Amino acid sequence: MASAPLSNLSEMTLESLKLPNFNPPGLEVDDGSDEKSDFENPFVSNPIKKDQNISDADRPLHPGEKYYIPIDNAEFSRLDKQHVVLTRLLDGDLFKAPIKDPKRVLDVGTGTGIWAAEVAKKHPDAEVLGIDLGKPTPPEVPPNCKWEEKDFTGPWNFTTKFDLVHCRLLFSAIHDPRQLLQRIYDSLAPGGYLEYHDSYGMLLDFDGTASGTDVEQLFFNSVLGVTALGNTTIISMPLYKQWMTEIGFEDVVEIHRALPLNGWAEGPYKAIGEMWMKNAEALVGGPFTHFFTKGLGWSPEKAADAIQKALVQLPDTSIHSYFPFFVVYGRKPLSAT
Secondary structure (H helix, E strand, O other), X not given: XXXXXXXXXXXXXXXXXXXXXOOOOOOOEOOOOOOOXXXXXXXXXXXXXXXXXXXXXXXXXXXXXXXXXXXXXXXXXXXXXXXXXXXXXXXXXXXXXXXXXXXXXXXXXXXXXXXXXXXXXXXXXXXXXXXXXXXXXXXXXXXXXXXXXXXXXXXXXXXXXXXXEEEEOOOOEOOOHHHHHHHHHHHEEEEEEEEEEEEOOOOEEOOOOOOOOHHHHHHHHHHHHHHHOOOOHHHOHHHHHHHHHHHOOEXXXXXXXXXXXXXXXXXXXXXHHHHHHHHHHHHOHHHHHHHHHHHOOOOHHHHHHHHHHHXXXXXXXXXXXXXXXXXXXXXXXXXXX
């Protein structure tokens, strides 16, 4: 289903960003017969507490703005809750690659370290390393898990080879994705796996109900803003399977899942959508303000107005939209060095 990402803003239209061959299994509209989800929503049971004295435009970013998501306690809380959603999306699994007993695991862009810590707990014989621009400080750290302050976009100089490398939601960091895939390939032990989890940045319309809405326009403008800032990885996930194959990975698998914008879908997707709506509400203010003001040259007032209009529509279950979510994994050949 690969298609070339568009880097020219003039080429981008709502139509050009659609993915006609993206087919998440089990995604259907709830006809009203589905019972309300009884899954505990961490965004509701333990709400994110933002500093009301700091506007979204003034929330702190990492020095140098290599990463345009805020770095404050509210964001760390959101990331941990987001992990709950994404783990449920993958049927409770931390990874899908068919590796049962990894000994050396690398988590690229580890964030709060929650994925790395959970892998370390489930695999006590593994050595798990998480890298990011800053070291996380979780309350509990398994003895076989450690973190290193490292910019994954810079040179890699690991002295060991890994059995599993995990990447998740790295689209928000400006980087060359093919270069990163090559570095990971070179850092894997023969037979080791790369597993990449990421969303496609444009909201897709399940049945035409999102067409012309403020929420559709918000996420289209966010893609334009991110691209203007020099980052096309937000729409590159459809190419990862092809790129990994070209680099030399074998048995590359691409799995499609959906992140509904709210609880409009039936079955397991209902709870996922309800949680993802709360995640979106917590996320869009800071980074989207940055995308619009820095990338598109909007005034803070215009950005705030667009965001507020979309937030009003987020709970509307008559809008059947979702974000495509990709899981792509592949193995380095046993014959490779």
